[in-house]
Amino acid sequence: MSSSQLPAQPKPKSPLRKRGSLQNTVSPDLRGVATAKALPSQRSLPGTPVCHKHFTIDLRTSMDGKYKEIAEELFTRSLADSEMRSAPYEFPEDSPIEQLEERRHRLERQISQDVKLEPDILLRAKQDFMKIDSTADLELLKEQNEVCVDHGPKERDNQGSLILEREFQRVSISGEEKCGVPFTDLLDAAKCVVKALFIREKYMALSMQSFCRTTARYMQELGEKPLELHVYEEIPETPVAADAPVHPPVSKTHPYEGQDPKNMPLDVGYGLKMVDGVVHVYTKSHFMEKNTELDLPYPDLQAYITDMNMMMALIINGPVKSFCYRRLQYLSSKFQMHILLNEMKELAAQRKVPHRDFYNIRKVDTHIHASSCMNQKHLLRFIKRAMKKYPAEIVHMEKGKGQTLMEVFESMNLTAYDLSVDTLDMHADRNTFHRFDKFNAKYNPIGESILREIFIKTDNYIEGKYFAHIVKEVMSDLEESKYQNAELRLSIYGRSHDEWDKLARWAVRHKVYSDNVRWLVQVPRLFDVYRTKNQLANFQEMLENIFLPLFEVTINPSSHPELHLFLQHVVGFDSVDDESKPEHHIFNLDSPLPFDWTEEDNPPYSYYLYYMYANMTVLNHLRRKRGFHTFVLRPHCGEAGPIHHLVSGFMLSESISHGLLLRKAPVLQYLYYLAQVGIAMSPLSNNSLFLSYHRNPLPEYLSRGLMVSLSTDDPLQFHFTKEPLMEEYSIATQVWKLSSCDMCELARNSVLMSGFTHKVKNYWLGPGYVKEGPESNDIRRSNVPDIRVAFRYETLCEELQLITQAVRSEELDTIEEEDSLSMAPIPGWQ
Numbered sequence: 039m040s041s042s043q044l045p046a047q048p049k050p051k052s053p054l055r056k057r058g059s060l061q062n063t064v065s066p067d068l069r070g071v072a073t074a075k076a077l078p079s080q081r082s083l084p085g086t087p088v089c090h091k092h093f094t095i096d097l098r099t100s101m102d103g104k105y106k107e108i109a110e111e112l113f114t115r116s117l118a119d120s121e122m123r124s125a126p127y128e129f130p131e132d133s134p135i136e137q138l139e140e141r142r143h144r145l146e147r148q149i150s151q152d153v154k155l156e157p158d159i160l161l162r163a164k165q166d167f168m169k170i171d172s173t174a175d176l177e178l179l180k181e182q183n184e185v186c187v188d189h190g191p192k193e194r195d196n197q198g199s200l201i202l203e204r205e206f207q208r209v210s211i212s213g214e215e216k217c218g219v220p221f222t223d224l225l226d227a228a229k230c231v232v233k234a235l236f237i238r239e240k241y242m243a244l245s246m247q248s249f250c251r252t253t254a255r256y257m258q259e260l261g262e263k264p265l266e267l268h269v270y271e272e273i274p275e276t277p278v279a280a281d282a283p284v285h286p287p288v289s290k291t292h293p294y295e296g297q298d299p300k301n302m303p304l305d306v307g308y309g310l311k312m313v314d315g316v317v318h319v320y321t322k323s324h325f326m327e328k329n330t331e332l333d334l335p336y337p338d339l340q341a342y343i344t345d346m347n348m349m350m351a352l353i354i355n356g357p358v359k360s361f362c363y364r365r366l367q368y369l370s371s372k373f374q375m376h377i378l379l380n381e382m383k384e385l386a387a388q389r390k391v392p393h394r395d396f397y398n399i400r401k402v403d404t405h406i407h408a409s410s411c412m413n414q415k416h417l418l419r420f421i422k423r424a425m426k427k428y429p430a431e432i433v434h435m436e437k438g439k440g441q442t443l444m445e446v447f448e449s450m451n452l453t454a455y456d457l458s459v460d461t462l463d464m465h466a467d468r469n470t471f472h473r474f475d476k477f478n479a480k481y482n483p484i485g486e487s488i489l490r491e492i493f494i495k496t497d498n499y500i501e502g503k504y505f506a507h508i509v510k511e512v513m514s515d516l517e518e519s520k521y522q523n524a525e526l527r528l529s530i531y532g533r534s535h536d537e538w539d540k541l542a543r544w545a546v547r548h549k550v551y552s553d554n555v556r557w558l559v560q561v562p563r564l565f566d567v568y569r570t571k572n573q574l575a576n577f578q579e580m581l582e583n584i585f586l587p588l589f590e591v592t593i594n595p596s597s598h599p600e601l602h603l604f605l606q607h608v609v610g611f612d613s614v615d616d617e618s619k620p621e622h623h624i625f626n627l628d629s630p631l632p633f634d635w636t637e638e639d640n641p642p643y644s645y646y647l648y649y650m651y652a653n654m655t656v657l658n659h660l661r662r663k664r665g666f667h668t669f670v671l672r673p674h675c676g677e678a679g680p681i682h683h684l685v686s687g688f689m690l691s692e693s694i695s696h697g698l699l700l701r702k703a704p705v706l707q708y709l710y711y712l713a714q715v716g717i718a719m720s721p722l723s724n725n726s727l728f729l730s731y732h733r734n735p736l737p738e739y740l741s742r743g744l745m746v747s748l749s750t751d752d753p754l755q756f757h758f759t760k761e762p763l764m765e766e767y768s769i770a771t772q773v774w775k776l777s778s779c780d781m782c783e784l785a786r787n788s789v790l791m792s793g794f795t796h797k798v799k800n801y802w803l804g805p806g807y808v809k810e811g812p813e814s815n816d817i818r819r820s821n822v823p824d825i826r827v828a829f830r831y832e833t834l835c836e837e838l839q840l841i842t843q844a845v846r847s848e849e850l851d852t853i854e855e856e857d858s859l860s861m862a863p864i865p866g867w868q
């Protein structure tokens with residue numbers, strides 16, 4: 039599978055392959071501005087770093103030309119993994135987080151006191167509150183409550199009482215100096231932020247993942263012309279009426295029943311070959327050469343590294359850091375003010391909505407692993423039941439001899455009666471804190487890996503029968519709860535080509551399906567383990583095992599009929615493992631390509647993510663061509679470990695899980711805010727593993743308006759009740775004193791960032807949910823007051839306005855001033 043005879047992409051590939059010879063030839067091109075000049079002959083999108091292509095506006099900053107150096111320095115530091123008191127991306131270096139927090143609280147107290155001194159405001163707020171909650175209203179409400187069921191809100195609109203409350207008290211800042219930093223710093227920071235957003239927009243568009251519409255709109259105003267690939271705007275027309283019920287219609291037939299491979303879409307007969315770690319598709323299966331290659335774009339490695347270096351330099355730039363830090367502080371304070379002034383109104387708006395409350399709004403558990411989706415009591419009961427029901431069933435092969443379930447337990451000296459939650463010993467406890475290795479061992483019931491294999495694996499001697507049963511029980515619990523949904527992760531390891539088929543067969547044969555559940559496929563970053571055991575010769579083999587079957591089934595569905603069916607319920611990919619494991623390699627242009635990655639070391643996080651993203655992008659284009667749905671990337675990211683994980687996550691993935699480390703990196707946090715990147719947070723899981731509950735940044739992220747949701751991660755290890763997601767909400771609400779409006783906002787976020795279809799979301803959130811601002815909200819479904827949605831929207835617009843305004847204002851200034859702004863000489867410009 040050597041790629042040398044296959045010049046698949048019309049771009050300069052050869053220098054990338056030679057290690058060591060790169061430094062001199064490539065690095066001058068990599069310097070910011072020069073790159074845009076050096077690469078124009080490449081294909082329009084994939085080969086072009088975002089730099090200055092799409093807009094006339096000057097985005098030069100004082101860091102231009104230094105990205106590579108700064109980034110490499112930072113990577114090296116992260117390798118050293120020194121116990122730095124304050125990392126270079128933190129702010130400010132000399133002040134620990136705790137002190138800052140205290141200062142923030144003091145500020146908040148100050149603000150609230152200031153407002154108390156303002157009797158006018160308070161009086162008006164009170165009057166407003168009284169107005170909407172008058173006795174007449176309450177009477178009317180009572181009547182409605184008696185009449186209305188869970189369906190159409192039809193007549194209610196006419197009554198007028200539900201003309202929803204949208205007026206609220208706004209916090210506005212007047213005067214020119216808006217953000218407390220010198221104008222030149224603001225300008226530099228704004229340019230950097232805009233560049234970073236353009237980078238994300240480019241990668242999202244290229245891979246057909248979604249990008250925040252509001253942000254896109256502001257960015258477009260800056261651009262000379264809109265980005266060519268606005269794929270994410272291709273949302274089909276709303277088929278759902280405004281007064282439709284909140285439950286989507288249920289299909290009567292099981293999606294895995296009565297499916298004949300003969301009725302599947304036809305074979306298009308394309309050929310496949312992986313070249314430099316990325317699958318290439320050819321129109322003829324026997325003639326795989328350049329002229330038969332399909333034009334399925336993906337980001338060129340060089341462009342990716344250039345963009346990543348730029349992002350790395352950006353997050354440690356002093357003025358940018360201080361600017362972002364201040365904006366984040368401002369956002370927190372502004373939210374406090376909003377709550378102070380509008381809390382009562384928000385509550386009143388929620389009370390006015392008949393029937394709807396926190397219990398009957400949609401919630402999606404956006405991050406949960408299938409192998410631990412049941413709680414420990416549930417698993418225990420299941421094991422006991424299995425021992426009673428099927429004692430004689432052969433469940434395992436030991437040295438070529440079949441073992442029955444009874445024999446397995448006898449060999450461990452156990453009876454069904456002996457088993458308890460304590461002997462099962464799967465709960466995370468204080469001994470797992472900062473010990474991911476110990477946590478991983480908790481996946482083994484009674485510490486026995488054989489029980490894990492029998493009960494919570496899809497691929498074992500009984501073909502995952504028990505596991506299918508128990509997942510189906512979890513599914514029926516979700517269906518019973520009606521409003522709870524989950525996105526369960528199943529594993530594909532990349533050790534052999536038939537893993538996908540086995541997984542799909544498991545799901546289809548055992549009919550593991552529920553309308554309340556969608557799948558994500560997680561790929562553990564365990565190349566080093568397989569390589570050491572000699573199961574894989576190089577990294578490319580792993581990538582081939584993960585991606586080639588997906589391409590094959592897309593080209594010819596009946597070649598893997600079960601996989602074709604199963605994939606319809608898979609929404610995307612996840613990348614998992616302990617992020618705190620040290621990485622011994624820096625991903626740059628000198629890194630070996632996947633085929634040459636034969637060492638036993640694990641490739642770094644960004645390497646995994648880039649190749650997953652690149653292959654997924656090509657696959658998505660192929661699938662779109664065939665009219666199939668596309669996938670998204672939603673990796674575990676920023677739970678621990680080096681900060682550049684969050685940089686890769688920002689560039690390549692639609693949303694992430696955890697994001698804990700954003701609390702230490704103000705620039706990234708601000709960027710995640712502006713781009714509204716979804717963050718599925720699991721504070722109970724963090725509490726057992728990486729960060730104690732009271733220090734979890736979720737309430738802070740939420741107050742600033744980041745797109746966060748609550749999820750459980752591993753109910754088997756962390757939760758006690760039958761409804762782990764509710765447990766998660768309940769604890770968060772009590773510890774952080776969240777309001778019912780906050781809870782509903784979190785739940786609404788979870789639906790928005792989930793992979794359920796556009797159509798389903800129309801029912802759950804309302805037919806206008808893709809619109810911007812309060813238009814997108816339907817309080818009768820989400821129970822989130824329009825006031826809250828409007829506040830979030832207006833705040834985001836203001837931030838984007840501030841940034842884009844600053845970038846644009848410079849256009850009007852004179853050239854001399856421009857010269858004084860760029861501190862470094864920029865070679866090759868103009």
Ligand SMILES: [Zn+2]
Nearest residue numbers: 405407674751
């Ligand atoms: Zn997880």
